[in-house]
Amino acid sequence: MELSTALFAPSRGTPRQSVPHVPLCGRRVRLRALAPSDYDFCYQLAVDERTAPHWRYRGAPPRPEDFVRELWQSVLVQFIVERRDGSERLGLVTAYDANTRDGHCHIAAIFRPDTRMWPLEGVFLFVNYLFAEYDFRKLYGEVIEYNLPAFASTVGRWLDSEGVRREHEYHSGRYWDVHLLALWRDRFELDRERMLRRITKDLPA
């Protein structure tokens, strides 16, 4: 037996420790590592007039030759959200500005404008992944005022409002507030099992 094999092979009779599975696949969508072949798709999200104002570049994406570097700037981990069968890309979820000392991180999500609400399944899987794989206490999301109504039911229920930057961003002829929302690990754990069971349950079409 080679030394390396001997070192890493489990001892005979020693039960293997089961490693909990962190699901990346839901009822309709799955998360997949971002690959170079996805860069064009991401660039289209950055320049599409329907999605560009909502994403991190706020309608002013970097030059194409700088785009890939910017796409990974301050990023901890990011996934493409695609249909479960891999037939179609739906969007991108990103964790960035991670602070491992203080236990928090920012997250962002952007989806094709023609997708409906199923990408939310991908966001839930992503949040679950982050809390499972990193020792974060909470995750932050910044939401511009005009996007807030889509999340209104989550504020106070799942998300805490931790601050508002008044008239922070200029878009479409006026200034808009930017809300800082936080999802605490403890709060997420309350609903985690119930939501995960539902999202990952297979049903006939």
Added chain:
Amino acid sequence: MSLPLLEFDAFWEVLLAELELPVVAVVPDTLLRDDLAFDSVLTFELLLVVEDLAGVMLPEQLLGQLVTVGDVYNVYETRVTQG
């Protein structure tokens, strides 16, 4: 195995409990968005529960057609009875 069909009132009672929302009186014409303040996140959760109760996945093109409480129940009822 076919799932039991819940009557309208029982269906909504189960839905609201699953969503951990306060009990409110609804009629088939009650509007999801305007009367019950359902946003996209809550509607997403609602549909997951409906799928569980019906035992099938709903076609995506249905989503834009769900305006009232009655619309949701009709989708559920149709799926269960076709089961």
